[in-house]
Amino acid sequence: MQEPETRGIDLSLEPLDDFVVIQPSDEESETNLGLIIPASSETDCRTGVVTAIGSEAGGVEPGDKVLFPSDAGYEVRLSGTAVKVMHRSELIARVHD
Numbered sequence: 001m002q003e004p005e006t007r008g009i010d011l012s013l014e015p016l017d018d019f020v021v022i023q024p025s026d027e028e029s030e031t032n033l034g035l036i037i038p039a040s041s042e043t044d045c046r047t048g049v050v051t052a053i054g055s056e057a058g059g060v061e062p063g064d065k066v067l068f069p070s071d072a073g074y075e076v077r078l079s080g081t082a083v084k085v086m087h088r089s090e091l092i093a094r095v096h097d
Contacts (some may be wrong), residue, residue: 023084053088
């Protein structure tokens, strides 16, 4: 299983309060237990990597791979790369590969 590659983002976006910034994965992923998580926006859930957290966003750290609803948060473009900004409470789970 190949780790999703996180492109270096010039992160000039600092989330406030309980917001987190997620870089969505562009490809399907499969966990060690065989759970397949498609990257398609047509599915209910997606995975991504946390790139920044607000001061009140406990339970996750930058670099964590997470599962979130496809329609959660706000899509923002940074240096031509789409990221999601959402409340910490919208995250479903941390994914351990």
